[in-house]
Amino acid sequence: MEALQTKAKELLAAGTVQVAIGYGKGTGNARRPLFVTKPERAADLIVDAACTQNLATYLTKHEVRVMGRMAVVAVPSTLRSILQLAAEKQIREEQVLALAVIDGQVRELATFEAIEEAVATIPDAMSEADRNMIDKLSAMSVPERRAFWADELVRCVKCYACRASCPMCYCERCTTDVNRPQWIPVASHAVGNLEYHVMRAMHLAGRCVECGTCGKACPVGIPVHLLTIYAEDSVRRQFGQRGGASAKLDYAMSTFKPDDKEEFIR
Amino acid sequence: MARVGVFVCHCGENIAGTVDVAAVAKAALDMPGVVHAVDYKYMCSDPGQTLLKDAIKEKKLDGVVVAACSPRMHEPTFRRAAEEAGINPFLCEMANLREHCSWVHDKGAATTEKAIDLVRLQVEKVKRDRPLQPIRVPITKKALVLGGGIAGIQAALDIANSGNPVLLVEKSPSIGGHMSQLSETFPTLDCSQCILTPRMVEVARHPLITLYTYSELEKLDGFIGNFKATIRRKARKIDEKLCNGCGVCQQKCPVKKIPDEFNEGLSFRPAIYVPFPQAVPNKPVIDVKNCTYYKTGKCKACEKLCPTKAIRFDQEDIVEVHDVGAVVLATGFKTMPVGNFSEYGYGKLKDVIDGMKFERLASASGPTGGAIRRPSDGKEPQHVVFIACAGSRDRLKGVPYCSKVCCMYTAKHAMLYRHKVHGGQATVFYMDIRSAGKNYDEFVRRAIEEDGVKYVRGRVSRVYEEDGQLVVKGADTLLGAEPVEIRADMVVLATAVQAQNDAEELAQKLHVSYDPYKFFAEAHPKLRPVETNTAGVFLAGACQAPRDIPETVAQASGAAVKVAGLFSQPTLTREPIIAVVDRQPPPVFSSCVGCFLCKSACPYQAIEEEVIKNRNGDVLKVVAKVNPGLCQGCGTCVSTCRTKAIDLEGFSNEQVFAELMCI
Numbered sequence: 001m002e003a004l005q006t007k008a009k010e011l012l013a014a015g016t017v018q019v020a021i022g023y024g025k026g027t028g029n030a031r032r033p034l035f036v037t038k039p040e041r042a043a044d045l046i047v048d049a050a051c052t053q054n055l056a057t058y059l060t061k062h063e064v065r066v067m068g069r070m071a072v073v074a075v076p077s078t079l080r081s082i083l084q085l086a087a088e089k090q091i092r093e094e095q096v097l098a099l100a101v102i103d104g105q106v107r108e109l110a111t112f113e114a115i116e117e118a119v120a121t122i123p124d125a126m127s128e129a130d131r132n133m134i135d136k137l138s139a140m141s142v143p144e145r146r147a148f149w150a151d152e153l154v155r156c157v158k159c160y161a162c163r164a165s166c167p168m169c170y171c172e173r174c175t176t177d178v179n180r181p182q183w184i185p186v187a188s189h190a191v192g193n194l195e196y197h198v199m200r201a202m203h204l205a206g207r208c209v210e211c212g213t214c215g216k217a218c219p220v221g222i223p224v225h226l227l228t229i230y231a232e233d234s235v236r237r238q239f240g241q242r243g244g245a246s247a248k249l250d251y252a253m254s255t256f257k258p259d260d261k262e263e264f265i266r
Numbered sequence: 267m268a269r270v271g272v273f274v275c276h277c278g279e280n281i282a283g284t285v286d287v288a289a290v291a292k293a294a295l296d297m298p299g300v301v302h303a304v305d306y307k308y309m310c311s312d313p314g315q316t317l318l319k320d321a322i323k324e325k326k327l328d329g330v331v332v333a334a335c336s337p338r339m340h341e342p343t344f345r346r347a348a349e350e351a352g353i354n355p356f357l358c359e360m361a362n363l364r365e366h367c368s369w370v371h372d373k374g375a376a377t378t379e380k381a382i383d384l385v386r387l388q389v390e391k392v393k394r395d396r397p398l399q400p401i402r403v404p405i406t407k408k409a410l411v412l413g414g415g416i417a418g419i420q421a422a423l424d425i426a427n428s429g430n431p432v433l434l435v436e437k438s439p440s441i442g443g444h445m446s447q448l449s450e451t452f453p454t455l456d457c458s459q460c461i462l463t464p465r466m467v468e469v470a471r472h473p474l475i476t477l478y479t480y481s482e483l484e485k486l487d488g489f490i491g492n493f494k495a496t497i498r499r500k501a502r503k504i505d506e507k508l509c510n511g512c513g514v515c516q517q518k519c520p521v522k523k524i525p526d527e528f529n530e531g532l533s534f535r536p537a538i539y540v541p542f543p544q545a546v547p548n549k550p551v552i553d554v555k556n557c558t559y560y561k562t563g564k565c566k567a568c569e570k571l572c573p574t575k576a577i578r579f580d581q582e583d584i585v586e587v588h589d590v591g592a593v594v595l596a597t598g599f600k601t602m603p604v605g606n607f608s609e610y611g612y613g614k615l616k617d618v619i620d621g622m623k624f625e626r627l628a629s630a631s632g633p634t635g636g637a638i639r640r641p642s643d644g645k646e647p648q649h650v651v652f653i654a655c656a657g658s659r660d661r662l663k664g665v666p667y668c669s670k671v672c673c674m675y676t677a678k679h680a681m682l683y684r685h686k687v688h689g690g691q692a693t694v695f696y697m698d699i700r701s702a703g704k705n706y707d708e709f710v711r712r713a714i715e716e717d718g719v720k721y722v723r724g725r726v727s728r729v730y731e732e733d734g735q736l737v738v739k740g741a742d743t744l745l746g747a748e749p750v751e752i753r754a755d756m757v758v759l760a761t762a763v764q765a766q767n768d769a770e771e772l773a774q775k776l777h778v779s780y781d782p783y784k785f786f787a788e789a790h791p792k793l794r795p796v797e798t799n800t801a802g803v804f805l806a807g808a809c810q811a812p813r814d815i816p817e818t819v820a821q822a823s824g825a826a827v828k829v830a831g832l833f834s835q836p837t838l839t840r841e842p843i844i845a846v847v848d849r850q851p852p853p854v855f856s857s858c859v860g861c862f863l864c865k866s867a868c869p870y871q872a873i874e875e876e877v878i879k880n881r882n883g884d885v886l887k888v889v890a891k892v893n894p895g896l897c898q899g900c901g902t903c904v905s906t907c908r909t910k911a912i913d914l915e916g917f918s919n920e921q922v923f924a925e926l927m928c929i
């Protein structure tokens with residue numbers, strides 16, 4: 001923790017970055033995002049097991065960007081988010097610097113290449129609980145699975161916290177906001193909710209970095225991240241690549257390679 | 267409020283026999299926005315079109331739906347009629363009641379119900395149609411001809427003589443193709459080289475033809491009128507400008523024993539070689555696989571002795587991109603290898619040869635100077651058996667079709683043999699004699715009646731060697747399948763004509779269809795025989811199907827006319843059914859977020875990046891932009907874009923949504 005604070009302080013003092021995005025103290029034991037612009041405030045930064053939110057979400061926000069170069073405290077999925085954002089031309093190398101927290105160590109990663117190298121060495125980090133849930137869902141029959149999700153999604157109030165928390169949901173206008181025509185119904189009813197979540201999962205297939213932040217953001221406790229993670233998992237099985245692996249990644253859903261498995265075409 | 271007219275066509279009995287067309291018209295009248303609906307026997311006929319035009323004028327229609335056949339068939343017809351009546355042609359839509367309904371369902375209420383739904387969809391669509399203006403795109407008036415056999419030569423000359431430049435790309439070191447290897451040609455027995463070489467020279471000299479031999483197409487992008495062809499010019503290892511074709515290098519090359527492709531392996535060539543004396547261009551290539559220098563790092567004998575210092579061991583392949591407006595595919599054929607025939611000795615019997623080898627034996631420019639000598643011992647064969655349909659019309663060999671040229675060249679071969687070996691005996695085994703064509707049957711009759719060739723109707727079951735002779739076992743089906751056994755000195759197989767090995771790969775590069783045997787497919791078997799399904803790509807010669815020289819030349823000239831016709835237009839008119847990326851006033855500029863995931867999705871490379879800057883030149887936003895010249899309106903980007911920033915003119919999100927919601 002001290003290492004991080006020192007690093008952030010140095011970077012801010014030297015003017016290398018103008019803002020450090022990290023975790024600060026929230027209510028109780030919770031952690032909330034903290035935007036540090038003055039070196040002396042770097043001491044407020046915290047790193048511990050409670051820091052799980054993917055802060056890459058803020059890298060595309062106009063309000064943050066105008067501050068200048070951003071340093072972001074990065075868990076592994078944050079690093080992958082940066083690469084995926086780069087692949088989608090949403091961020092340039094000179095705009096960001098990652099303060100990676102890997103196995104308690106703080107590493108400054110200033111180039112996409114360095115981030116790629118770091119990402120390549122980090123093993124898959126899906127939580128035990130998520131893995132179990134995915135296995136459980138995969139084992140279900142289609143009607144069972146549909147019933148499971150119908151039950152979950154009926155509680156969705158369309159607050160869009162999942163979308164707002166997701167680093168890859170950076171579109172200025174989401175499909176849900178398009179009203180000519182209104183593809184996705186505005187009201188939160190069973191069908192409309194399903195349509196929203198299926199749409200979102202489709203949009204994240206091949207792009208989701210499996211951070212789980214969307215699921216944690218949901219105020220009514222719907223494990224929406226399982227939908228996107230499952231879609232991402234399918235893409236990996238079919239096309240052999242995962243979202244956020246490289247800053248030059250081709251979009252799996254719009255590129256064809258002769259050795260694609262295409263098991264879904266029968 | 268919309269004023270839509272609906273016109274339901276009977277298509278004779280095609281639609282009316284299954285669908286209650288009057289009921290469809292009546293139901294249409296109840297659809298919101300429809301002010302006029304009728305049914306008529308043939309909407310595409312002159313009175314049918316008049317009906318449509320009059321109604322547009324009299325009822326002041328601002329949209330029409332013609333419920334008839336496939337839009338692929340008649341959309342242009344009705345759009346033209348609508349335009350003539352004074353409305354924008356893109357305000358005319360078709361409901362396909364024939365292919366989508368009457369042809370695929372039985373007569374009944376449900377079928378009529380579906381027909382009504384199909385009309386309802388188009389009514390909803392037409393109400394949301396916007397007037398569109400056709401797009402004009404320039405044409406690059408230069409043709410690419412792939413393959414330098416007689417087909418490619420003829421096509422290139424005809425296109426060039428119509429005043430348009432041509433890039434002729436040939437894979438091997440010389441143009442000429444199979445025809446350059448032939449001895450004499452049926453049905454006139456004129457010498458193949460004598461009629462071909464002048465044309466080869468004409469190609470080389472023509473100011474409008476650029477000839478790239480030893481080159482291949484790597485990739486073709488773009489579309490009709492505006493293709494981009496990537497060509498790999500393989501390194502000959504020779505500076506063609508310096509080489510004067512003296513041939514010293516070939517004599518001095520220490521490698522001597524490479525089977526000569528031009529002579530079908532009947533003779534040998536060095537590692538640096540010109541494929542045949544009349545080759546165009548008459549410049550050698552170094553066969554890198556067999557050259558001593560490339561294998562051991564030592565030799566360079568040719569370099570030392572070349573008087574013009576033209577040898578370039580360090581020469582690399584050159585990859586060039588050329589803009590062309592049309593492509594003629596003329597890549598020819600191959601014949602089935604003799605090794606495919608277990609019954610005829612797997613190609614291991616030296617004196618069992620194929621037709622191409624026989625051509626070389628009979629050719630004055632061949633390894634024997636035109637004397638018929640069998641390969642094993644060089645003796646003059648006294649009895650030659652010719653087997654027609656070797657592989658052709660044989661499902662087990664994967665070739666159910668007739669190879670078309672073999673009956674004729676087999677007659678020619680037998681005839682040539684009889685002319686050259688006076689006492690020799692020629693026997694032909696055949697299934698049927700197919701000799702349709704001007705002076706063709708007369709030719710075969712001449713072989714039988716004047717030249718004494720013996721024709722036996724029947725198949726040969728086996729050929730094997732015994733006491734230095736070949737034993738041919740067959741049956742004469744005209745004599746009640748009586749077994750026949752002939753002792754022959756040489757056997758000539760008329761092996762099946764097949765598509766080139768790389769035909770499928772090439773077809774995929776050019777996006778043209780091919781048949782189950784990998785021959786390139788014409789757009790219509792009767793009415794569009796030289797066109798492919800890909801606009802701007804044409805076919806000539808044996809790459810489309812087995813064919814002889816007269817047919818090949820005729821088709822090549824046909825393809826050339828198509829190209830010349832295309833090039834005679836000042837610009838191409840294209841349908842304005844293209845994608846458009848949303849634009850808005852500042853500060854938003856566009857709902858596009860510039861992720862460019864659509865860019866890789868577009869199969870036609872039509873998506874470009876547009877940089878929006880302020881007055882000071884600062885970049886405000888980078889957004890997608892569709893190049894209207896390249897976009898083919900496939901809609902792939904529309905479904906890829908998450909923010910729905912792209913829409914397709916004529917098939918907008920709103921239209922598709924309205925169509926979905928009305929049923």
Ligand SMILES: Cc1cc2nc3c(=O)[nH]c(=O)nc-3n(C[C@H](O)[C@H](O)[C@H](O)COP(=O)(O)OP(=O)(O)OC[C@H]3O[C@@H](n4cnc5c(N)ncnc54)[C@H](O)[C@@H]3O)c2cc1C
Pocket residue numbers: 412413414415416417418435436437438440441442443444445448450451452453481482483596597598599600601621622625671675678766768772806807808809813814815816818
């Ligand atoms: C044994 C035999 C005897 C025959 N005798 C007669 C006869 O007497 N009279 C008659 O009318 N017909 C005869 N024919 C038929 C005649 O050979 C064909 O009609 C004619 O050769 C077809 O010409 P083509 O240009 O279409 O193909 P080809 O002659 O095969 O020429 C194709 C050319 O394209 C080149 N090529 C291939 N692939 C590529 C590529 N990917 N890129 C660039 N270039 C490529 C090849 O190297 C070749 O030069 C005979 C055929 C055979 C097999």
Ligand code: SF4
Pocket residue numbers: 054165166167168169204207208209210211212213214215225228229
């Ligand atoms: S969809 Fe959920 S799990 Fe995937 S990147 Fe977005 S927030 Fe993370």
Ligand code: SF4
Pocket residue numbers: 155156157158159160161162163217218219220221222224
């Ligand atoms: S956060 Fe939860 S409640 Fe809100 S929109 Fe997402 S799934 Fe629905």
Ligand code: SF4
Pocket residue numbers: 654655658659667668669670671672673674697698699700760
């Ligand atoms: S042309 Fe004659 S020999 Fe050749 S495949 Fe056809 S029928 Fe057989």
Ligand code: SF4
Pocket residue numbers: 847857858859860861862863864865889890906907908909910911912
């Ligand atoms: S049009 Fe859509 S998919 Fe294409 S760059 Fe813009 S936002 Fe991305």
